[in-house]
Amino acid sequence: MPITIFYLFLSQMMLFGIIRVYENQLYLYRLTENHYKAQTLLAYTDYWLKNKNEASTPESRIVPAVLSFEEGVVHCMEDATGKVTATVTLQNDYSETVVLEFLSP
Numbered sequence: 001m002p003i004t005i006f007y008l009f010l011s012q013m014m015l016f017g018i019i020r021v022y023e024n025q026l027y028l029y030r031l032t033e034n035h036y037k038a039q040t041l042l043a044y045t046d047y048w049l050k051n052k053n054e055a056s057t058p059e060s061r062i063v064p065a066v067l068s069f070e071e072g073v074v075h076c077m078e079d080a081t082g083k084v085t086a087t088v089t090l091q092n093d094y095s096e097t098v099v100l101e102f103l104s105p
Contacts, residue, residue: 034094037071041088042098045074049100051059061102 045067053061055064067074072090079085084100 012033013090034092035096037090038088038096041067041069041072041074042086044069044097045076045086045088046098046100049076050102053102 010065048067049063053063056062061076061082063076063080065076067076072088074086074088077085082102084102085097086100087095089095
């Protein structure tokens with residue numbers, strides 16, 4: 001009888017350990033997927049801003065307040081030094097921020 005109880009206890013601990021490993025792997029997968037989507041939107045925003053402002057002067061630079069995509073929204077804000085802070089917010093409320101800098105020709 002005690003051996004059976006001990007065996008059931010060990011089996012239960014092993015099962016909960018395996019379930020915990022799969023939960024952690026799923027969490028890391030979702031985090032990596034969200035990071036990839038956010039970095040893709042930020043890279044496209046950087047490309048879009050540099051492409052639109054390729055021949056413009058710092059005074060005539062075009063910086064949209066919001067860029068909307070199917071996966072989320074990118075908010076852009078330009079400061080006095082000419083750096084653009086882009087913050088992406090995905091549909092599941094995951095958020096990342098990057099500071100973009102334009103090089104003057």
